Amino acid sequence: MEGHLYEQLYKHILHEIKEGQLKAGDRVSSEKELAERFGVSRITSKKALEKLAEAGVIKRIQGKGSFVADGIRGGLEHKRHSEEITNLESDEKERPLIGFIISNFSDEFGLQLLRSIEKQSTEHKYDLIIKRTRGSRDEEERAIQLFVRLGIKGLIVTPIHGQHYNAELLRLVLDKFPVVFVDRYLKGIPVCSVYTDNKKAAQDLTIHLIGRGHDKIAFLSPPEENTSTLEERLLGYTLAFTQEGLKLNQDYCLTNLKGTLPMNLDGTAIDSDKETIQRFLEQYPDVKAFVASEFLVATMLAQVIDSLGKSLDEYEIVCFDSLNDYLGKPIFTHIQQDERRMGEEAVDLLVSQLFGEAVPEQRIIEHRIIIK
Structure with a gap:
């Protein structure tokens, strides 16, 4: 189900309401319960409930949970829900953008990381744009400026070698823009970073x-x-x-x-x-x-x-x-x-930030020693 993300949960809860399994005032399963029941992430279940709330299908009450809204029945209401699903799927055609900036990548390191980040972005219904800086600080700054102009919602970046910080990166961090560093961290900058020990x-x-x-x-x-x-x-x-x-x-x-x-x-x-x-x-x-x-x-x-x-x-x-x-x-x-895990974690942590969730500053990914 994770591959279809929140649309499947969205449609499933609508179906339960249509069939009378859930009635007005009934409590809807929580984010955690839905995530465990369907084997998806909390990010997925949270987004499904948020979309249902935006459509007026459920009401979310702080500290109590989510409940089916009054007056939700079959017939005319079901037609409105179907239209909402159509609109939802139409919205998906214009996916939000996230950016990935990397100094360089090669067969031995970086290529699998790139593949993983692209795949996980697609899983979360985000389009990924990529810029390789070839170790140039100027190119890194230009890439950040370009991505921001293009309207990215968040940024994954492998900072270039040999610098304390990039002014454009620091500006994003101070503005609390969603950022995840991957493969390294910058000392003194409180940014979520995913890397090997x-x-x-x-x-x-x-x-x-x-x-x-x-x-x-x-x-x-x-x-x-x-x-x-x-x-x-x-x-x-x-x-x-x-x-x-x-x-x-x-x-x-x-x-x-x-x-x-x-x-x-x-x-x-x-x-x-x-x-x-x-x-x-x-x-x-x-x-x-x-x-x-x-x-x-x-x-x-x-x-x-x-x-x-x-x-x-x-x-x-x-x-x-x-x-x-x-x-x-x-x-x-x-x-x-483990480049695959690094990429997956980087995207998941970025999406968590996009949903306003607190994320750790460090996420250490286990390594293996391979003996010749």
Whole structure:
């Protein structure tokens, strides 16, 4: 029933009234009862009751519930209800808009998130418009301004790397416009955010390598400043050493790789990163284990190792969001983020805001570690 959302509930309650199962003054099931009875969300049942109240079919009394309105009978009334259903379905042809702004997406991360957000938006009868900013702050601001002009009702956004906040985003938040951040959060901004526990995930990866007998483990990442996802991955890596009673060598933290950032995917920065990684491997030949904050960083590392004529079997590389090889097996041991759940939760929490409901500031989505 969730796929049809509130129209099905709307029609079902009208049918009960028409058949005399519900009479004037009778109490109608509550949002919670309807949700449990039909296996739908509270958002769905609430909207169905609100539409019935708008049509004059029921009266909602604060603190008491919903009741069938006086004078609701068959015949002429049923005709009016049928017309109301027709109008309702006609209204659905012009669905409200919600926006999704993402810095970049790829097969390893972002594409499944996008699919999930689009699917869940459709389930809730919203049309989704999408803008990819490629890591540009100006593009992000322009996208927000454009979406607002187009009349979006709410916004899901993955903020770009390396910023405290975007002025346009902050303005929306201060205006209490419905916003959900996905895949990261911005410190000090009270916005509902849906993301993986990146600290715990990086800790899990590092402890996996320690458990494999490694004590010299490097961490490779783009600059982590002001990007919660990368900051927490670095923190998780460092905490793993403390937890396991090992000494962390700060020289093994290589966090100046910029080639995988969306604004730098032209190849020039990647070549520079590969040179940086090569110098690191030559300077620290005893380091044989690596935690890469991103799949593309892991692949760069593997390419450099191969270019030096070394065997990849000598090294162990773990990362976030790995792809599979042509046999369907994971290329690297990695953290698999649940993009489908992240997308569903982001849309559900946005729709809850649209209905005036309070939502949590943080929604942590469970991750899995996939062993190569």
